[in-house]
Amino acid sequence: MGAGKTAVGRRLAALLDVAFVDADEAIVEAAAMCIPDIFEVYGEQAFRDLERRVVARLIEETPGVLALGGGAFVDPRTRAALAGRTVTIWLKADLDTLVGRTAKKRASRPLLLQGDPKAILADLMDRRYPIYALADHTVVTGDQPLDEAAERLAALLRREGVLVDVA
Secondary structure (H helix, E strand, O other), rough: OOOOOHHHHHHHHHHOOOOOEEHHHHHHHHHOOOOOHHEEEEEEOHHHHHHHHHHHHHHHHHEEEEOOOOHHOOHHHHHHHHHOOOOOOOEOOOOHHHHHHHHHHHHHHHHHHHHHHHHHHHHHHHHHHHHOOOOEEEEEEEOOOHHHHHHHHHHHHHHOOOOOOOO
């Protein structure tokens, strides 16, 4: 949450001329309600179940760049669905960066409405970062321009042989 998955993902997809899908946007479309409302009406577990189903569908349907919500990769079934079919990249950011970025959109982030955002983010980092480290690659994000971050990701994918430039 706040690492830049959507913003950098959009730029990476444009740079590579491939489709971009934000899993959270696809969940909102599938549920016909916003994420805070899903949490409030049905609870986090129902949201996570829907998230898992939507991500599984997107993996099948969408070649290109897929930005997952912060909790999606934590789910072992989602990680298993991604394994071998996708290249996973963790955009890693420090706590202060995450706090600054999420402060702008706190109302749309249900997990941050349950107390002190910095403490919540620190707790999420403690619990999630060891799991995020299972991603195929880790790229540290900070204050660099979004286009620069997208270029770094494209270069990484080229080095790994995932992208082949067609001349």
